[in-house]
Amino acid sequence: MSRFDPRGRVNRALVVGVSEYDHTAPDPQGVTGQLPAVRHNRTGLEDALHRGAVFGAGEVRVLASPTPDDFTGALRRACREARGLLLLYFAGHAVTSTSGNELHLQMRTARVLTGHGLPGSVSFSQVLGELAESRAEQVVVMLDCCYAGNAAGIWHRFDDPKRKKHKILLLMSVQPNRCILGGDADAPTPFTREVAHVLGAGGEVWLSGLYGAVKKRMAEAKYKAEDNDPQRPQALAPPWDSDDVLLAAGPLNPPVPVDGPGPSRWSARLRRALGAARKALGRLGRTGPAAVLVLLATGAAGYGLMVLIDDPAPCRPPLELRVLTDPDLEPAMRAAADAYLGSDANTTGDGCRHGGVTVYSAGASGVVTALGKRTDAWQQPREDDNPQRDIGPQPDVWIPGSRADVRRVTAAQEDRVFARLEPDTGPFAYSPVVLAVPEGLDGAVERTGRTLSQLVTGLVKAPGEAEVRRPDPESADAALLATVGLYGDGADAATAERLIARPGRPEPSAVGLLCSLPDTDAVDDRSAALVPEFLLRSGVGCHPATRAPRTAVYPEDVPGLEPTFVRVRWEDGDRDAGARDEEVDRFRSWLTGDEGRGVLGEQGFRSAGGERRLLDAEAAPRGLLDDVPPADAADPSEMDTALERYGNAHGPGRVLFLLDSSGSMAGLWDGPSGGPGILKQTLPGLGGEDEYGVWAVHGLGGRTHTGLLDFGTHARREAERALDAARVRDAEADPSAALLDALDFMRERAAADERPQLIVYLTDGEDDNRLAGAARDEVVERARTSGVPVVMVTLNSGACDRDRPGTLVAEAGRGRCLDAGDDLVPALRDEVARTGTGEDR
Incomplete structure (x- = not known):
């Protein structure tokens, strides 16, 4: 390895923070306690990685208190997708084996049994095995947990005859055989606090510089581990003089743009800078000397302003919105959230953020069931019924793939409902569900005017070895809507399902399906995929070089995706209802306004009404139609019936x-x-x-x-x-x-x-x-x-x-x-x- 700059490559960052545990003391099988500080770890590190500009839109994924299966599934996905840099971060409880030869990362369901059984944990050796087999060129692992330093010994003992582990570099929060303090609910843990600070400060940050800066800052702050031992971060990496990895390259001091005589673009920044100056001047009488210099310059092109402040007021932690969405929509909604976070709409006059946005996804059918029948368990989880574990935290906003999902929820709701849905009157974007046919096979089917059953039957019977693949209808709305069409010509479900190729378990999303097809060229070349149209533009980042070109075929009987903004209100969740409503309204206005539509256009979406033109028609990829034939809106009862028939057929x-x-x-x-x-x-x-x-x-x-x-x-x-x-x-x-x-x-x-x-x-x-x-x-x-x-x-x-x-x-x-x-x-x-x-x- 030499100095590795991953910019412009397909990178992935998986930020895992386990702040909530199902089993804690005094339960004799529980971990020592909850870790509220880890919530700040997740948001702080995610923000720093985004600002660092090495990871692009949709390349940073955050897992909040996952189960072992959720963690390993997300890890495998990241390992499969990354081609440049893969960064894995873990914060949470961890324990070692009695011999000290293994480190066990404890996920949400972790327990400690008599005889040293550790259900709910994932061994670090298993993690190393997954990372070593990844397609990433370089891997960086950051561990903020007890005994993090023990990971270096496991790396050295790891059986690696193919010498794949040498691309894995470790940054650890504490020396071997030491426990760290869990922190409190108001701030991140020390190691992650300093890592996020250095990464987010601007400029190029290489792993060597990050380690050196964090080590220095932690020593100066005199952070302590348990038993009053100094907490010293550790690194396992090659010699820094020749080998290194770039982790951040954000701007140090971005200039204020001057757009001409009109004030619209610069006025918000001017107000922000003046507000900061007023605050600094006000502190002069309270806190003693402070250096404040305000320079105003005028000219023919407009106005420029610079504020130099010695002691800027710190920003308050922004209120974090939780946005739950469909698995296919998650990358696009993350891209929108990333753009919103740095927008003027989300910036106060003092240059701080109004709010943050955490986007996560879960299987669509599970979400519909949970919001319809399990809201009580979402608020009071049980061992056998725990939506917080199975889906994620209680959302403030739900963005389903279809407005019909809202009606499915309300039809299923029973007497005791702890969540109230407030959907917008219509969707904010549209994307048809298409049969994406590889070039060379597209001559066997007509682009429009046929039912999905006719298209699939014709394609499978055409000369050659054409196959049709579809993600899991229980997980993603687009796959379920395609299944509605597949069963629509009166065919029995079992017969229709035999037309779909099923090599093992189906991918949970169309994103995963499109990323897995190029694993084998022959499979990619012969496989037509049932996917949302927008992914034919935005969902190709995982395999830009090897993906087979595809033409979109538009079934006439398959409803399209209609993502809809739904406010979710929880009973007894009104302590900050006013502030949360304000943040929800601000995010909704931005997402459905010009800036949000611009991001959605870049992701490949169409207008939600009218002729349903591509929002960014100038950048339309080859293989799509400018005008799409109209399709009926999704019917809730048809979706439920198709899901039941699919379950029976499988x-x-x-x-x-x-x-x-x-x-x-x-x-x-x-x-x-x-x-x-x-x-x-x-x-x-x-x-x-x-x-x-x-x-x-x-x-x-x-x-x-x-x-x-x-x-x-x-x-x-x-x-x-x-x-x-x-x-x-x-x-x-x-x-x-x-x-x-x-x-x-x-x-x-x-x-x-x-x-x-x-x-x-x-x-x-x-x-x-x-x-x-x-x-x-x-x-x-x-x-x-x-x-x-x-x-x-x-x-x-x-x-x-x-x-x-x-x-x-x-x-x-x-x-x-x-x-x-x-x-x-x-x-x-x-x-x-x-x-x-x-x-x-």
Whole structure:
């Protein structure tokens, strides 16, 4: 490494501050106490990073008191997205193992059990593992917690054969084996206070300079750790004379702009400077000498003013607004909040901030449920019901992706409601939900005038290997609105869902989906994505060099995103209601005014009304339409119904395995590549709530199969024992009769719900002569109308060639044909996992 300047790269900062804990003393399993000072740590460091100008809009994410899953999920996301600098900051409780060889960062749910169990914690070794595998070129970790200095020893002991850990540099708040004081509720903790001060002071701040300045300031202030020990920050980094990292490069003293004869641009700054001067002059009589110099200069171009004050009055901590939004909207709302924080609208006459804005997101369906049915638990969290843990702090402002969400909340609210919603009369921006098709595949679909179901079906059936991907409808409104359209042509949910590619868990947001597709070029080139249109402009920062160009296709039956400003008022939350209302109104006026619309235009949004033109049409990226066809507004009941159907289609599944047990299978029976062994390898895709069974297929007359495993729920070991007991029969098989029986059997079970179903028929193909002619046609027609996908698996090559029986049956049932020419076991395992709820889900 040499001197690393990350400006202009894709950077990420993850600021994690755990100020609230679910379990604290006197609970014997609790941590020592709450950490209110960490609230100031979060806001102070976030502000300093923004002012430092190394991290751009949307590149700083703050996690307030996360759970371990929230933390690790956000860490993985930051590791995946960062290409330049990745900065991780943690403040909160931490403990070491009894040997001192491990440091455990304690998240919101942390407990300490007898025997040194530490649920709710994340080991620093795990954090190092994630950071070492990140795509960032350089990583800086800042720890403000007890035993922070122990992290250096863990770094040295970390097993790193590929030498990836050397890009990770550490800045620690205290020497090894020392605890620090938790501070109080009025100010940040000492280490973070000094870090934020140095980073936010202006000019270039390199890691070496930051460490030196913070160390000096802490020594001069004589900060103490526990037991009255001096608190000395630590660093683990290469020699500063050759290697360093730039962390801030903000302006020292930005000049006052002079815009011409009109006073509109400079008058606010003039008033601010004069106010500061008046305050300084007023202090002369109270506090003794102070140097105040006011210089006024006039000229043809306008006015300039400089105020030099020896003892400026400190700014009061600004009131912090909590803004909860949809996961897809979070980067755009962060960019807007960043611009607002430094705007004239948010600046007092003394140059201080009126308020701060913390933007965070949570799954849309969870937010709707919490605001509709769980507001009491939000105010008084319980172990089994804790929206503060699952979603975040009680919001002052909610910006959902659709105004329909407000009606979904009010329809769900019960007698005891502790939060009152006050939505604006309409949305402040608009973005259609589009099918973003890679260039080269866009010729297979028309840009407008088609339903989403028609577009997806046409794209999947077009020549090539096109796939359609969608984020999680339970997490983001855009994905749920797309699902409304996907189910809109009368298709059953299970059938419609099989048109969506699902390699593992879906991404929680369209932002994450667009950032993950370029991980593999081939996947990026063949994958159409259901995403909000605005992300085709703003959501590309994570992979600027490798992303496949995409064309927006506009389904006629999918409502668009309509972000709406909603004031949330909480019962007994009126201690500062007047000041909070004032800050909310100020932020709303800015966001919906010219400056806010300008930022939203840069993010790719359209006007909320009229012809819905792009707010920044001059910078419209290639692949978008200037005029978008109108779409109906989202309907709350349709959204709720689609969400329920989606849950059913991805809930506990049903799988019926048909295992050819005729005599010809004798040579393909034993071992992991034999029939029973292959089926055993699919069982991890099935969970305890899935229903499944196994039929042994044999016999030509009367009964065509016998049961190996009764249809129902099973422990995996029970299913494995049944397959181990399977035997080859001295008989032939009738695949057509067995398949007809299986289709009838599964159709009866699907009559009352839309749970995912699958039939798997595994054979050597020896008896395919009985799956021909009229018998084959009957099976194909039954498979086409049953709605149950059929996977035909043949242990010989060529069985999936065009017009072969297995191919025809699988295509009719919207399933898959696999033979020995495929990577058979992983492919079959994936098909079962898509239906079941086991380990692969």
